[in-house]
Amino acid sequence: MSAVSALGRRLRGDYEIDEWGHDPDLVDLLAPVVRPFMRVSVEGAAHVPSSGPAVLVANRRLGLVEPFVLLRGVRQATGRRARFLGVPDVAPVGPWLRRFGGTVNRPDELAALLRAGHLAALPLGPGLRKPLRAGALAPECIAPALAMDVPVVPAAIVGGELTGRWDVLLGPPVPRPTSRGPLALAELADNARSAVQALLDEAFPPRWPFS
Secondary structure, three states: OHHHHHHHHHHHOOOOOOOOOOOHHHHHHHHHHHHHHOEEEEEOHHHOOOOOOEEEEEOOOOOOHHHHHHHHHHHHHHOOOEEEEOOOOOOOHHHHHHOOOEEOOOHHHHHHHHHOOOEEEEEOOOOOOOOOOOOOOOHHHHHHHHHHOOOEEEEEEEEOOOOOEEEEEEOOOOOOOOOOOHHHHHHHHHHHHHHHHHHHHHHOOOOOOOO
């Protein structure tokens, strides 16, 4: 029904694009088209807050498909729309991806999204050589989450483009730092990365000694 409602608003010209360039009606219109090619199952959806701001820290490998998988999974499991950081700040790619919920991966963008009450998906660095290893997270990228004391929820995305089947595993919010100052930021970033890695290990246990 969301696609039908979105189409009606589109035809009437009664739709909105927010300050980040997000066009939710366009997303709803395309959802039935992508559904057969992006089948997503979600575990741990209860860890995502039902309202208010939160940061989802997720692994990525290809850098493009995983954010859309995460947004689709969160939407169908919780009813909440999420935004993903990491789109290039160049035309025409950047503005086009913003229509689907993307923003530039900058602390000020993340802070603005959190102040507006959004779910914001923050990518780890790519694990190109080892897809099941969580990449690094620059501490400054997650600074607004610490400053605003919002939950940081780890997310592991596993699957494949050829099969169109994906699994999204969501874990409990990561522990808050026990240290203070710059060390607290580094601790939060490391806790987030470690929590994502634990979810990946849960999905695919390491095969010692070859892991």
